[in-house]
Amino acid sequence: MRKLKVGLIGTGGIARGCHIPGYQSLPDECEIVWACDTNLDLAQDVAKTHDIPKVTADYRDLLADPTLDAVSVTTPNKHHLKPTVDALNAGKHVLCEKPLAMDGDEARAMCRAARASGKILQVALQMRFGGPARFARDYIDAGHMGEVLYARAQALRRRGVPGWGVFIDKEQQGGGPLIDIGVHILDLTLFLMGHPTPVSASGKTWDKLGRNPDLWNGMGDYDRAKFTVEDMAVGFIRFETGAVVVLESSFMANLKDDLFQTQLFGTKSGAVVKGWGDDPVEVYTEVDRQLFDLRPRNVPRVESAHIAEVQAFVRAIRNGDPSPVPGEQGLVLNAVFDALYKSSVTGVEEPIDLTV
Numbered sequence: 001m002r003k004l005k006v007g008l009i010g011t012g013g014i015a016r017g018c019h020i021p022g023y024q025s026l027p028d029e030c031e032i033v034w035a036c037d038t039n040l041d042l043a044q045d046v047a048k049t050h051d052i053p054k055v056t057a058d059y060r061d062l063l064a065d066p067t068l069d070a071v072s073v074t075t076p077n078k079h080h081l082k083p084t085v086d087a088l089n090a091g092k093h094v095l096c097e098k099p100l101a102m103d104g105d106e107a108r109a110m111c112r113a114a115r116a117s118g119k120i121l122q123v124a125l126q127m128r129f130g131g132p133a134r135f136a137r138d139y140i141d142a143g144h145m146g147e148v149l150y151a152r153a154q155a156l157r158r159r160g161v162p163g164w165g166v167f168i169d170k171e172q173q174g175g176g177p178l179i180d181i182g183v184h185i186l187d188l189t190l191f192l193m194g195h196p197t198p199v200s201a202s203g204k205t206w207d208k209l210g211r212n213p214d215l216w217n218g219m220g221d222y223d224r225a226k227f228t229v230e231d232m233a234v235g236f237i238r239f240e241t242g243a244v245v246v247l248e249s250s251f252m253a254n255l256k257d258d259l260f261q262t263q264l265f266g267t268k269s270g271a272v273v274k275g276w277g278d279d280p281v282e283v284y285t286e287v288d289r290q291l292f293d294l295r296p297r298n299v300p301r302v303e304s305a306h307i308a309e310v311q312a313f314v315r316a317i318r319n320g321d322p323s324p325v326p327g328e329q330g331l332v333l334n335a336v337f338d339a340l341y342k343s344s345v346t347g348v349e350e351p352i353d354l355t356v
């Protein structure tokens, strides 16, 4: 089988740090043939550094190339929709960065385009490809936790507003920590719970710290006057199964240490699953009326979940498999965020719209 030909739409941080190494880790299976960025100098620089033969500032040039099989959409959130839909309509497979879209309506349009084209739309949600997720999912699937009734999903930074890119700009990103990092921990949680269907959510967002010029920030400097997203969000999400998830995320919040973990409460046992680090999984269980706290020692080590995600994309295309992370699962996350942002304004629980 010939090598897949792949193009990059957006050659910024995530493309360089994750998508390029991902594709280049499979040199016999795929090759990157186009680098596209509206910042042409950047695209040229990236192409030169990584031996990518064709460069453009206009993604339509890639889509007009009949030999191109697939694209990564690695632009800011506002620019996911159009390149993704156009690429699918042009018959290309798409690996689109997270969050899939600015909101549920955009995500729906992307899912419809994927269904109509029959091509793969994969959402870049790499947490599921990490060792802790793989171990915990197998543990839950084996029935060791019983029914997961409740989870507390936390992506909390004490002083971590990204000082680069457009992460503080609601118009470009659609939101702040909820949509940017909350998306990862909610996805991991739903993956571990077996993707129950969310029905309604209640939430609250704030922006009191992020706009305050007197506060220190640990992730670079930024213009406080341009901070238009929330700095902290909490949500309460109900599922068709009767399960509940509480989601907390922040760029700035007054807590001791940053947290990136989900805590699952099952009928047989509970667990804390962290995104990374030493001892990323801890299980709390009971045997013969004795309580045990367990630390599994053989959690699989995945060198880079980002690279594993790109490899899964390439292999799904080559094998004719379904999307490893389908657009519809990206839509679920956007639809939950829509309900939480709306609820913060209305002050009441809002329904979650999953129609495609």
Ligand SMILES: NC(=O)c1ccc[n+]([C@@H]2O[C@H](COP(=O)([O-])OP(=O)(O)OC[C@H]3O[C@@H](n4cnc5c(N)ncnc54)[C@H](O)[C@@H]3O)[C@@H](O)[C@H]2O)c1
Binding pocket: 009, 010, 011, 012, 013, 014, 015, 036, 037, 038, 039, 042, 057, 059, 074, 075, 076, 077, 079, 097, 098, 099, 124, 125, 126, 165, 166, 180
């Ligand atoms: N999966 C993760 O953990 C992770 C981490 C970081 C960023 N991201 C996601 O990746 C996306 C990009 O983030 P980033 O940190 O790489 O941002 P970035 O600002 O470093 O790069 C984005 C690039 O896209 C280019 N661009 C903008 N509009 C374009 C268009 N229409 N056509 C072509 N190029 C265009 C910009 O010039 C810029 O170079 C965001 O959606 C973000 O949420 C995901």
